[in-house]
Amino acid sequence: MTVTEARTPGEIQEKTEGSGRRSLGNWLAFGVLLLAAIIWLIPLAWAVDTALKTEADTTAVPVSWIPASGFTFESFTQVLRAGNLLRWYFNSALTSSAITIIVVVLASLAAFGISRVPFRGRSLVFWVILAGLMVPPQVLIVPLFTEMDFFHLIDTYPGIILPQIASPLAVFIFKQFFDGLPHELEDAARVDGASRLRIYWQIWMPLSRPVIAAVAIFTFVLSWNNFILPFIMVTNTEMMTIPVGLATVQSSYGVRYADIMASAVLGGLPLIIVFLFFQRQIVQGIANTGLKS
């Protein structure tokens, strides 16, 4: 008998042995998966392929993966030089980073308070926060715009950032994690007279690295890809984020498909690169948060 390995909950493990035999069924499964994966990758491959063609070759019939006049980086250099992509990268990076940092700080502080400080009314506070999960931001676009307009924050970075900083889900995830940590750690520090803020900062935060990473990753990805919010808050091209800016290129480039595909590919590239580096963390973070909520 093999000893059952201790597993981190929710961790996605590679199955190495056990049913490791290469049975006919497994080869069949592999074949079906491979076919599906190829179908899934074709749109991406076609976008890259188109972006590497000359404009004339993109609309050649019959279509061909290998263009008659060869591959060229023309479109990539063209959209980087003439377009606003670099500015949009900067806007997206700045707003998403700010949102991520603020969400992690606000949510972890609140969760620490609810989970670790036995103040009166804390369960009520927690329920009020949880009720926020029921309020989708999409139904708030009109009043949120009016509010930001009132504060004169349209076409500003705070106008993009502020409406995305109150995340009940992040509080919930932090609280669940804090609830599971042993009391003893904290009791010892309290006997030594450490303040709660120091306990939060010096004991709890270092212990919470995995949750911080999970919350930070999903917050960053969601805010980077958030379309509707920056879309209503920004009218100036200079202030657009990647998803909002890219949505305008079809109308500004007309039927220049190589340029459009080059923009689309460049726009998707940053998160694809992040994803390739942190594939495991991202996938596990999503799986954990998803399963818990």
Added chain:
Amino acid sequence: MAARAETAQQTKVNRGRRTDLTGYLFVLPFLIAYGLFLVWPVILGLRMSFFDWSLVGTGTTDFLGLANYRELFGDPDFWASLWHTILFTLLSTPPLVLLALGLALLANRAVPARWFFRLAFFAPYVLPVSTVALIWVWLYQPGFGLINSYLVSLGLPEVDWLAGENVAMISVVVVTVWWTIGFNFVLYLAGLQEIPEELYEAAALDGAGSYQQTRFITIPLLSRTTFLIVVLQILASLFVFDQIYIMNTSGGLNYTVTRPIIQYVYEQGFTQYRVGLAAAMSYVFFVLILVFNIVQFVLARRRRREA
């Protein structure tokens, strides 16, 4: 004696008060953000829905009572867009759940290069919606679009994927399945990992084949994951806006058969400047979402009690 007990009582009360204060200081920063950017817009939106509120100028605010609500209930475009949202949800949820389950079941077997499949199915999920919309508008083009040119080379007729009255919604569903299936796929993989290996070993000893194992062990034990995925998927689908809006406004997608409710709210509020009416629409939709949430909450509780 009594005095000392009283002081002890007093310090305890003081400490209690201090604890209360500390606790509120920890939650206060979040609550301020929460109040300003979540609670306040909810209240403001409700208030706006009763007024003839305008985005331009000072916002002429004549109290209308329920006139906005009466107007939208009599507006065929409102009902049409609500129907498009529901139709999209009905069409997108089954493939996004079943296909994800199927792929996860296959990928959970001892197949080589599992990382590659996770990459292939999940990578589109991290793409911004505009990249997704631009790529698919390009794939759907008549003549030199990849899909139509493959259809033609197979001897099949071209399909008017974007403008076609009967296919436009299907095209949107296809885009969405391609874009977001990785999320459900990953949730299912995580759910599969939690099923103890011993169950399969025992079943194998009893002579159960892989079909029976899947049918009688995997699927029932995955029911909690499936419930969660279905709920999350229905909610995500009901909020559809981004991809349809982008494909509608710059991709030539048939507008009259796809425009979802959120897009109609956006248009009334931000291009017609009928802010009060748009707020009222949001609220009607919000109530529908709340009803759905309550139903799923009750169902989830009942399941938990049965378990």
